[in-house]
Amino acid sequence: MSSKLSPAIVFDPTAGLGSRDVSIRSAGPGEVEIEVRAAGVCHSDLHVVTGDWPSDRPLVLGHEAAGVVTSVGADVTSLKAGDHVVLSWFAPCRRCRRCVAGTAWLCTGTKAVANMLPDGTTAFADDQGEPLWPYLGLGAFTERLIVPEVAAVKVPDELPFSIGALLGCSVTTGIGAVVNTAGVRPGESAVVIGTGGVGLSVVMGLRLIGADPIIAVDLSAERLATARRFGATHILDGAGTDVAAWCRQEFGGVDYAFEAIGSPKVIGTLPAMLTSGGAAVLVGMAATGATASFDPFDLADQGKRILGCNYGSSIGEIDIPKLARLYLAGQLPLDDLVGRTRPLHEAAAAFDDLRSNTGVRTILEP
Ligand SMILES: NC(=O)c1ccc[n+]([C@@H]2O[C@H](COP(=O)([O-])OP(=O)(O)OC[C@H]3O[C@@H](n4cnc5c(N)ncnc54)[C@H](O)[C@@H]3O)[C@@H](O)[C@H]2O)c1
Numbered sequence: 001m002s003s004k005l006s007p008a009i010v011f012d013p014t015a016g017l018g019s020r021d022v023s024i025r026s027a028g029p030g031e032v033e034i035e036v037r038a039a040g041v042c043h044s045d046l047h048v049v050t051g052d053w054p055s056d057r058p059l060v061l062g063h064e065a066a067g068v069v070t071s072v073g074a075d076v077t078s079l080k081a082g083d084h085v086v087l088s089w090f091a092p093c094r095r096c097r098r099c100v101a102g103t104a105w106l107c108t109g110t111k112a113v114a115n116m117l118p119d120g121t122t123a124f125a126d127d128q129g130e131p132l133w134p135y136l137g138l139g140a141f142t143e144r145l146i147v148p149e150v151a152a153v154k155v156p157d158e159l160p161f162s163i164g165a166l167l168g169c170s171v172t173t174g175i176g177a178v179v180n181t182a183g184v185r186p187g188e189s190a191v192v193i194g195t196g197g198v199g200l201s202v203v204m205g206l207r208l209i210g211a212d213p214i215i216a217v218d219l220s221a222e223r224l225a226t227a228r229r230f231g232a233t234h235i236l237d238g239a240g241t242d243v244a245a246w247c248r249q250e251f252g253g254v255d256y257a258f259e260a261i262g263s264p265k266v267i268g269t270l271p272a273m274l275t276s277g278g279a280a281v282l283v284g285m286a287a288t289g290a291t292a293s294f295d296p297f298d299l300a301d302q303g304k305r306i307l308g309c310n311y312g313s314s315i316g317e318i319d320i321p322k323l324a325r326l327y328l329a330g331q332l333p334l335d336d337l338v339g340r341t342r343p344l345h346e347a348a349a350a351f352d353d354l355r356s357n358t359g360v361r362t363i364l365e366p
């Protein structure tokens, strides 16, 4: 066990959100140690803090991050100390039927979503030696962490760490939702409800592939102005508009309706926005146990589809380097998705940034 203690942002089911001193053990076989350089604050961290997704154990939060490899364990072949990496929060097992079939985003063997390393353990301990668990297998709101080799994706050194962090979750999820999950084609129409970090990335993906029209809906005028810059052709205030009626009246319904909030109420309105054969894409994640309702006759009669979307149906090792190349080639306006940069100890204020629905993605720097 490393004797050095570092601050980490921890959600404890009894004590709530706070900073704790943590140590990490050294990298074991198949693992790498990472020095975190930038970590984005995603609503999936906030879901834990608000209790939408209850946890029975203390978690080191943070799952959208980039950094540098500081050491590698035995049998690690694809990485070495000094490599720049983006962390992938859905570390696939590479052995289950889904992984073998090439659909690793549906991996049934991963322990990441149970907030553990692949062997069911954690590398973090508090100053009393008690375990603290890595949220989504990472726990990136700290200085150093241990991840399996498959969760650290090498990217070019010239990629800024803040951009790399966004590639770890929101951008890969949002663009992947368009390109992989939905397979939107040039000229097809889409509405995006909720334009935070994930929804803005959906808008960016729609622009990238040439969708038209691209309708963005949010409650925040500032977020909608950003959506317009990222390629939205129409912007609507979600509070003052019946979005489904508007989409039907203006376009006879749209081909795709992306939800990037996690609101069961909004999700229930998606099918009515679609033209026949259209698809609703559920990118936002609702609270555990929440249910949404639809008109099943409309779905059956009109051949409408509902598509679930985990991590943009992406494979980290393939999609993250691809998006990094697109950014470096000037094809993705990711600099405009980087909002305030705060030191790690301002994590609580960073969650307030997220709750306020203003600005864009806040980045924490250890
Ligand atoms: N599918 C995945 O793999 C995946 C990955 C990352 C995040 N997520 C989920 O995506 C969702 C969005 O994450 P984020 O980080 O972009 O959140 P965010 O808080 O940055 O953005 C949410 C946006 O929704 C808007 N909004 C809220 N209620 C609305 C309403 N009724 N109508 C219109 N707009 C409304 C807010 O103003 C805000 O701009 C969360 O549920 C998160 O957990 C899913």
Ligand SMILES: [Zn+2]
Residues within 6 Å of the ligand: 042, 043, 044, 045, 063, 064, 169, 170
């Ligand atoms: Zn996320």
Ligand SMILES: [Zn+2]
Residues within 6 Å of the ligand: 092, 093, 094, 095, 096, 097, 098, 099, 100, 104, 106, 107, 108, 109, 110
């Ligand atoms: Zn698997």
